[in-house]
Amino acid sequence: MSQDYPKRPTAAFIDLDALAFNFQSAKQFIGPDPAYMAVVKADAYGHGAVRCAQRLEREGVDWFGVATLEEGTALRDAEIRNPILLLGGIWPGQESLAVSLDLTPAVFRLDQAELLDDVARKMDRIAKIHVKIDTGMGRLGIRIEDVSRLAGHLSALTNIEVEGLMTHFAAADSLSESDFTQLQMARFAEAVAVFASYRIDPKYITLANSPGAVAYPESRSNLVRLGGVLYGLGGDILPDGIDKPDLRPIMAVTSEITLVKSIPIGESIGYGRTFTAERDSIIATVPIGYHDGLPRSLSNQGRVIINGEFAPLAGRISMDWTTVDVTDIPGVTVGDRVTIIGSDGGSEIRAEEIAGMLGTISYEITCGFSSRVPRTFLESGADL
Ligand SMILES: *Cc1c(COP(=O)(O)O)cnc(C)c1O
Numbered sequence: 001m002s003q004d005y006p007k008r009p010t011a012a013f014i015d016l017d018a019l020a021f022n023f024q025s026a027k028q029f030i031g032p033d034p035a036y037m038a039v040v041k042a043d044a045y046g047h048g049a050v051r052c053a054q055r056l057e058r059e060g061v062d063w064f065g066v067a068t069l070e071e072g073t074a075l076r077d078a079e080i081r082n083p084i085l086l087l088g089g090i091w092p093g094q095e096s097l098a099v100s101l102d103l104t105p106a107v108f109r110l111d112q113a114e115l116l117d118d119v120a121r122k123m124d125r126i127a128k129i130h131v132k133i134d135t136g137m138g139r140l141g142i143r144i145e146d147v148s149r150l151a152g153h154l155s156a157l158t159n160i161e162v163e164g165l166m167t168h169f170a171a172a173d174s175l176s177e178s179d180f181t182q183l184q185m186a187r188f189a190e191a192v193a194v195f196a197s198y199r200i201d202p203k204y205i206t207l208a209n210s211p212g213a214v215a216y217p218e219s220r221s222n223l224v225r226l227g228g229v230l231y232g233l234g235g236d237i238l239p240d241g242i243d244k245p246d247l248r249p250i251m252a253v254t255s256e257i258t259l260v261k262s263i264p265i266g267e268s269i270g271y272g273r274t275f276t277a278e279r280d281s282i283i284a285t286v287p288i289g290y291h292d293g294l295p296r297s298l299s300n301q302g303r304v305i306i307n308g309e310f311a312p313l314a315g316r317i318s319m320d321w322t323t324v325d326v327t328d329i330p331g332v333t334v335g336d337r338v339t340i341i342g343s344d345g346g347s348e349i350r351a352e353e354i355a356g357m358l359g360t361i362s363y364e365i366t367c368g369f370s371s372r373v374p375r376t377f378l379e380s381g382a383d384l
Helices: 016-030 041-045 049-058 069-077 095-100 110-122 144-155 175-197 210-215 351-358 362-368
Strands: 011-015 035-039 063-066 084-086 103-107 127-134 160-166 204-206 223-226 251-256 259-263 281-286 303-306 309-312 322-325 337-344 347-349 375-379
Touching: 011 016, 016 035, 016 049, 016 210, 016 223, 016 375, 035 049, 041 049, 041 069, 041 362, 049 063, 049 069, 049 375, 063 069, 063 223, 069 084, 069 095, 069 103, 095 103, 095 110, 095 127, 103 110, 103 160, 110 127, 110 144, 110 160, 127 144, 127 175, 144 175, 160 175, 204 223, 210 223, 303 322, 303 347, 309 322, 351 362
Parallel strands: 011 375, 035 063, 035 223, 063 084, 084 103, 103 127, 127 160, 160 204
Antiparallel strands: 011 251, 251 337, 259 281, 281 322, 303 309, 303 337, 337 347
């Protein structure tokens, strides 16, 4: 039952024009030669995968990358036609759905390829795969010393096409790790050569994520896999001190004040009594909590913007509510807009700022806004 009635005013606004700007800006910076994969896993890092993919497809993105079959299926249900790479591969039993929906799995175990080969043969199809090589990330991918054995087995499978070879950087965002990134590139080149010795010459050779594509031109190869830069999150995932594409944040999260109260000096606020007023204070209560994705660890550290001015969080963030000290902002009233991420009156809070306070990265912040926070998509100034 999704009836139209007034909703809690906590919402996220996704600027699809800024998303398109970021893609074009990244493409101009990186160059016209590689194909471009937009990584829209995890609901496009919290920004809404279907709507982001629809816009990016119109902007000329070639590929989409998702984590799971479910995420790929959601894009196909929305009539996304571009090729889609399942970055996390598939689980046993998902082969026929992957083949029939034209979802291309990353493969990093022989049994995955064998199951796909069996299923594809029964369907009278050729299953395309991208083989993932572990050159130093240590997570998914086959280790370099196992490449030859796998390539030999794969060359014997009749209903598999190795359309891509891929690897993933562990630390391309940090220039102090550039020796390691170079080592990953060298190991990957070795793996590509081993495949070639088995007459496997895939169409796509792909290494670069956002920081790789921006900071290491030699890693661009013929397909770059961009996530963070598309969402404007260059502030903490690109290395400092290098040229970067111009990027704009695309997410704003706002709410409205539900209650304003005056409290006397000495009174405490919230669970655990972690904030005590050191002066007579004015406290505003805002309907956003840690279930919405405002991390509880931001309590007493973070800030929001009200009427163009920063206001500090006061007391613990609870599941559904947050309290803010608005003593220094004149005339705050019920219904005033509260900007959690975004800009208002010349003041701005970016996901990178919140992440920095918490010792994490901006991706975890944008991903963290839950489904209780409805996404509204803005395009050409219009609210669709
Ligand atoms: C998430 C992911 C990417 C995108 O990384 P960004 O840093 O967001 O550009 C690229 N490749 C793989 C394998 C990934 O898992």
